[in-house]
Amino acid sequence: MTVLPVTSAGQLDAVGQWLPAAARRYGANGYGRSLDTTPTPDGLAERVVGANRLFAGMVTGDAPGLVIVERSPWEENVIGRPMARIAFLGADTFEASVALLKATVDVLRREKVVLARAGSANAPGHIHAAYGAAGFYVGSEVLTLSADLDIVWPRLERLPDCKDCRFATPNDAEAMARVADGAFGDSRLMSDPNFPREWGNRIYMEWARTIARSDEHRMIVAEENGRMVAFGNIQRDVTKAPGVPGLFAVRPDAQGAGIGPLVLRRIIQEYRDAKSAYPLIATEKSNSAINALYFRLGYRIENAHIVYHWTPRA
């Protein structure tokens, strides 16, 4: 089966009749209010020639398929090595899926990519099987949680207000990086045996710094004896639905003493005060301690998807 490199949007005309339904079938992730943006044919065409595009390939004929692979420039800047993500994989047969992924792997090796990730979206089984056949493996399972704040808040309200919580300022960036240092030990970027733990840790630390300086996010930080021990971020505009607290961490040496719930109480209070009805939370299934707290408060799984990894070492 021949995979044709795609270097211009016009080439997608060859799969033009197939693409609209395929974009929904293979690109949608979630349902209802947890639904990520479903790609459109025009959106896919833009990505094929986008600035971050690393590779795009298609299979035509009776069993069409398309793969779009993009660089991950932000992570690349942090660790100084090429990283990538599969932005879209759609194919109606296992064989076409494998062919597209094997062509992708050839490019990943040629470009010396150290880690490529792919989200499973709502993909059918043959896509999952193809990832395995092409040398990808499960990196993590990501959960999207949701809850009615009228259920969550009464449970959090039992807690005292966090006296040592405040909003972060850009000057807190380094302190937040110190909180992030080592705090995400079971996450996919730090527990993948084929990806150096130190690189994953660096990514989380830089993520914390970036949020501290961000115009889009606000961070609640908690301090004990003048030392920052925890943070959790919320969107700056919490009236936008869904709001997704993106990063939440408690220093490993401060865990187990209740600071996490206090920070979460403050975050949820912000959403509640802004009358945001249902902030969603994105978390990895391996984040056992914080996930247990979310479920105890009344959060439920609204969506789940697998993140596959590929590394040259695997």
Place this chain on the structure above:
Amino acid sequence: MTKQEFYAQLDEILENEPGTIKGTEQLADIEKWDSMAAVLFIAMMDREIGITAEPSRVAASKTVQDLVAIGGDKIS
């Protein structure tokens, strides 16, 4: 505060039926003993006994009796 009153406070924190905590438990065996329970415990100690329980000491506690010990002679 008596030990029985202390155990009753723990039951309330853990949303147990009254009388569930007997005082012999390992915290790891109590399903709802988590960070949320820990902060409710700290708040309870402050409110009911007037003691500021150090979060690190609470986090290091392994048994219900370890929690009792945080109250010192204010729990008999």
